[in-house]
Amino acid sequence: MAPAARAWQKGGMPLHLVPADQRPAFPEHYVPEADGLAALGGRLSPELVVEAYRKGLFPWTGAPPIPWFSPDPRLVLFPADVHVGRTLAKTLRRGAFTVRYDTAFDALMRLCARHPRRGQRGTWITPNMLETYGALHRRGLAHSVEAWHDGALCGGLYGVALGRAFFGESMVSTVSGASKVALVTLCRDLARWGFHFVDCQQVTAHLLRMGAVPLPRSEYLSRLAEAVRAPDAWAGGPPAAPG
Numbered sequence: 588m589a590p591a592a593r594a595w596q597k598g599g600m601p602l603h604l605v606p607a608d609q610r611p612a613f614p615e616h617y618v619p620e621a622d623g624l625a626a627l628g629g630r631l632s633p634e635l636v637v638e639a640y641r642k643g644l645f646p647w648t649g650a651p652p653i654p655w656f657s658p659d660p661r662l663v664l665f666p667a668d669v670h671v672g673r674t675l676a677k678t679l680r681r682g683a684f685t686v687r688y689d690t691a692f693d694a695l696m697r698l699c700a701r702h703p704r705r706g707q708r709g710t711w712i713t714p715n716m717l718e719t720y721g722a723l724h725r726r727g728l729a730h731s732v733e734a735w736h737d738g739a740l741c742g743g744l745y746g747v748a749l750g751r752a753f754f755g756e757s758m759v760s761t762v763s764g765a766s767k768v769a770l771v772t773l774c775r776d777l778a779r780w781g782f783h784f785v786d787c788q789q790v791t792a793h794l795l796r797m798g799a800v801p802l803p804r805s806e807y808l809s810r811l812a813e814a815v816r817a818p819d820a821w822a823g824g825p826p827a828a829p830g
Contacts, residue, residue: 605629605655613642613655619804623658631715633722640747640754641815643808645788649713659804662787662794669774670798678764679771684734684741686772692724692731693717695743699757712757720756723747727822732773734765743769746785748821752814753777754786770797780826783814 603626605612612635619625629635631649639645639655647654671679678684700712723729730753733743742765746755753773758766774785787794790801802810820826 602627605635605653610634610638612638613644615642617657619657619659623656624654625657626655627652629653629655631719633719633726633728636719636723636747637728637749640749640752640786641811643804643811645754645756645786646716648711649716649719650711656788657804658789660790660801661804661807662790662799663802663807663810664774664785664787664794664797664799666774666778666782666785668798668800669771670796671771672796675764675767675771678768684736684762684765684768686743686769687733687735689724689730691733691740692729692745693721694740695731695733695745695759696720696757698740698742698761699745699759702759702761720745720747728819730821732769734760734762734769736762736765742766744773748782749819750815750817751781751783751820752786752811753782753784753821755788767797780820782820783810786811 602620602624603614603617605626605628607628607630612629613626617625625644628651631646631653636646643657644655647656696712696717700710700717720729724731728749729745729747731743731745734741741762742758742760744755744758744766746753748754758770760766777785787799
């Protein structure tokens with residue numbers, strides 16, 4: 588644990604408080620709350636986000652104090668296991684959407700931030716998250732998977748690739764089926780490129796229907812350690828399949 592780290596008592600459990608600029612910022616071993624909350628605070632930066640992902644954490648929002656989560660179970664989608672239902676298969680065959688990588692990263696993030704979601708007020712994608720993930724994109728670590736229709740961006744997803752793991756952050760559709768087509772396209776490519784999994788973070792009915800499975804946190808951390816030991820496979824252009 589970093590020497591400057593302190594603990595805050597919540598429900599009788601010590602909660603790690605993240606130092607503003609010191610690295611490493613997170614301990615190697617931490618005990619999340621029952622809801623997955625493991626740490627609070629810090630100043631959002633590309634370096635902090637990368638460290639967090641490598642240790643099984645992600646920022647819930649960029650609003651201070653930043654909450655860092657490591658839920659149990661953790662929802663994971665193995666690329667080769669993505670499920671394509673009958674309706675989605677028809678949409679894919681029609682070719683209604685063109686899927687592109689990394690041609691409109693900032694625009695897709697802003698679309699995710701402003702698109703209204705049922706049962707949710709506002710957005711967790713705060714200006715410092717836009718800035719931080721934009722910087723990760725410029726470093727070749729964050730990527731957008733964009734669905735285009737008639738020349739307009741109408742959905743997709745974005746996330747971070749480290750080693751052979753892809754950490755999904757947010758999905759959006761302004762036209763029905765757009766984000767699903769983007770996700771299926773991504774998974775098919777990730778399978779060819781030798782990626783181990785897509786981290787979906789939270790269990791949702793939508794992603795379960797797409798083939799994602801909940802893993803015990805201990806199993807997720809074990810798979811994560813193996814995936815991020817590999818060299819970064821997607822830094823710059825699309826990677827080649829492993830030899």
